[in-house]
Amino acid sequence: MSGVGHGHGGEHGGENKRIALLISVLALVLAFSETLGKSAQTIALSQNVEASNLWSFFQAKTIRMTVLRTAAEEAEVTAQQIGAAKAREAVEQRVATWRKTAERYDSEPETGEGRKELAARAKIAESRRDRALAAYHHYEVASASVQIAIVMASAAIITGMSALIWIAIGLGVLGVAFCGIGFFAPLAVHLF
Numbered sequence: 001m002s003g004v005g006h007g008h009g010g011e012h013g014g015e016n017k018r019i020a021l022l023i024s025v026l027a028l029v030l031a032f033s034e035t036l037g038k039s040a041q042t043i044a045l046s047q048n049v050e051a052s053n054l055w056s057f058f059q060a061k062t063i064r065m066t067v068l069r070t071a072a073e074e075a076e077v078t079a080q081q082i083g084a085a086k087a088r089e090a091v092e093q094r095v096a097t098w099r100k101t102a103e104r105y106d107s108e109p110e111t112g113e114g115r116k117e118l119a120a121r122a123k124i125a126e127s128r129r130d131r132a133l134a135a136y137h138h139y140e141v142a143s144a145s146v147q148i149a150i151v152m153a154s155a156a157i158i159t160g161m162s163a164l165i166w167i168a169i170g171l172g173v174l175g176v177a178f179c180g181i182g183f184f185a186p187l188a189v190h191l192f
Contacts, residue, residue, distance in 0.1 A: 016157055019165060023153045026172050030146040033179050037139030040132045040182065047129035054122035061115045065105040072098040130187070137192050138182030146175035 072095045079091040108114035112121065149171035156164035181189050 019153050019157050022165070022168060022172070023150055026146050026150045026153065026168070026175070029172065029175050029179065030143060030150070033139045033142040033146060033175065033182075036179065036182060037136055037143060040136035040139060040186075044129050044132035044136055047125045047132060051122045051125035051129060054118050054125060057113070058115055058118040058122060061105045061113075061118065065102045065115065068098045068102040068105070072102070132186075134190070135182040135186035138178045138186055138189070141191065142175040142178035142182065145171045145178065149175060 075091050075095045075098070079088045079095065082088045082091065104114065106114055107116045109117060112118075149168040152164045152168035152171065156162070156168065
């Protein structure tokens with residue numbers, strides 16, 4: 001009683017092994033896309049916090065600088081009304097110190113903590129965040145494609161429909177493509 005196509009050794013057995021191999025490859029791609037997606041999401045969150053902190057520091061420097069400039073302008077007006085030369089000189093020295101501090105708040109290249117430097121650093125963090133978010137979205141599309149491909153390949157084993165295998169392969173290729181886009185050029189394709 002050796003019937004062709006019955007049991008595990010027939011023509012479906014070889015086909016099922018190929019489908020199982022396809023599912024294994026798809027699962028590998030899924031693991032990569034999920035891992036890379038989680039990493040990109042973590043980077044995006046981290047860079048968003050960094051940008052937010054830098055912009056807050058920028059705002060604090062702006063407020064301090066504005067307060068000092070206003071105080072200096074007010075003190076200059078007051079100095080012009082002071083009759084005693086010694087008192088006027090003291091006010092003018094204070095005004096000069098305030099103006100110098102206000103200039104330092106605006107730009108401090110040595111420490112990177114002037115307003116101009118903070119704004120530049122915040123923009124870099126925003127750029128990194130945007131790149132990581134774009135990559136994350138591509139990895140999510142890749143993961144969804146591969147998950148559907150795995151379901152289609154599994155259904156092909158049960159139903160024997162070869163069209164499902166081709167759909168699974170197509171979705172798998174799409175998943176690999178989106179993994180590649182996410183890794184190499186996340187800003188090249190905009191889906192969201």
